[in-house]
Amino acid sequence: MILMAGILGILAFDDVWNVSRFLYYGLIGLQHRGYSKSGIAILNKQRNIFTKLENVAPEDLEIKDLNGWAGIGYAGIRNSYPITIDNGAIVVDGMIDDNNVLNHVIREPENAIDDIKKPISFIAISKDGQLIAYRDELGLKPLSIGGFGFDLAVISSEPTSMFVIGAEFKREINPGELVIVDKYHIESKQVRIPRKSYCTIEYVYQARIDSMINEREIYDLRVKIGEELALEYPINADSVIGVPETALPFAIGYSKKLNIPLDLGFTRTGSPIRTMLSSDAFLKIVGVQLKLNPIKSAVKGKRIILIDDSMVTGTTLKNTIFNLRKLGAKEIHVLIGSPKLVSQCPYGVEVPDEKELISANLNDETIARVLGADSIHWLSIEGLFKAIGHRDLCLGCMTKKYPW
Known part of the structure; x- marks a missing residue:
């Protein structure tokens, strides 16, 4: 099962609170991680858990019948989360082959973690009023903790969900760390030895630009990636354009x-659509046009440096280049702010099969010709290390060498 998800948990320290709206808006702050499915499980004063699952984006989730003082939420590509487990409910970011291994998370969290054989993060809510959260020992799946002073505790995939509801980000949960929160205290325990191998895709694509992942400010990091691209590929051109929003800092x-x-080459049309995550072939072809419309005066008669965060099948980038050519771009040189994607991810990042990855099957010259570009270049792995500032990275989808 392939998953990409944002997960969220909120617990009030007094049961007079109703946290359903905090969960709703917090999930909207995570829907860039997966927008097609969503769900909320909420605990009420009578210690009953009510769950709502929908095949809709978080912003379309109906919550008017949900009322409770603690709960968890999910934004992703599956409609099975949250799932009911032993005396509670759980949301997961990662791959689980058998949901039965989650059944003892609430009763015996440490023993349950011993049975988990793949890197995941999870947040569970118990009928006893506990939030239980765990981050895998590699740190592949991000997880952070924050809150509203002495009123609410918040645990989330990214601090972005805290920002949109006005909560304060405290810290990231460490790889291999188990955190248990109730009305009276927060307990933390290092249950597995950290073997840091952070997901590269989080840095270059997945995380929102106003986020922090693994103690790195994403906006600053992506600006540095753009600087590394300039050092590696100094191309003579009239204008630099980034594909919104991820590649703008590049x-x-x-x-x-x-x-x-630097020119603003596109204006947004409608809601953000992450075409990399789409399973709809039509959306992959026209998705970039649905979300972005090129600005003619920014490109006509110009030699363009077009920068994107990644390239998977090349379909959306080909469509973008076609539209820029149609508006009169003189030259288009493509720079990608990550190394080539050449292999599927076994840990839950939505990377297609190798046979669908254009950079795994064609050389650079052929790719440029297929896309309609004058040239194409990717950030080197060494350039990536320099921009991020360390080498504790999972590069499996780029090197076929995996840490787990």
Whole structure:
């Protein structure tokens, strides 16, 4: 089962609270991690758990009948979370072959973690009023903790869900750390020895640009990636354009480093759509046009540096280049702010099968021709290390070498 998800847990320290709206807006702050399915499980004053699962984006989730002082939420590509487990409910970011291994998370969390054989993060809510959260020992699946002073505790995949509801981000949960929160205290225990191997895709694509992942500010990191691209591929051009929103900081870094004007090449149409996550073939083809419309005066007659965060099948990028050519772009040189994707991810990041990955099957010259670009270049792995500032990375989808 392939999963990409945002997970969230909120617990009030007094049962007079109703946290359903906090969960709702917090999930909207995570829907960039997976927008097609959502769900909430909430604990009421009578210690009953009510669950709502929908095949809709979090912003379309109906919550008017949910009322409780603690709960968990899910935004992703599956409609089976939250799932009911022994005396509670749970949400998971990662791959689980058998949901039965989760059944003892509430009663015996440490023993249950021993039975988990793949890297996952989870947040559970018990009928006794506990939030139980765990982050895998590699740190592949991010998890953070924060809150509203002495009123609410919040645990989330990214701090972005805390920002949108006005909560304060405290810290990231460490790889291999188990955290248990109730009305009276927060307990933390290192249950597995950390073997840090952070997911590269989180840095270059998945995390929101206003987020923090593994003690790195994502916006600053992506600006540095753009600077590394400028050092590796200094191309003579009239304008630098980043594909919104992920690649905009790449373009800013590249533009500053080489003193080439930065242009806003696109304007948004409708709600954000992450075409990399889509299983709809039509959406993959026209999705970029649905979410972004090119600006003619920004590209006509110009030599363009077009920067994107990643390239999977090449379908959306080909469509983007076609539209820029149609509006009169003179040259289009493509830079990708990550190394080539050449292999599927076994840990739950939505990377297609190798046969669908364009950079795993064609050389650079052929790819440029297929896309309609004048040239194409990828950030080197060494450039990635320099931008991030460490080498504790999982690069499996880029090197076929996996840490687990």
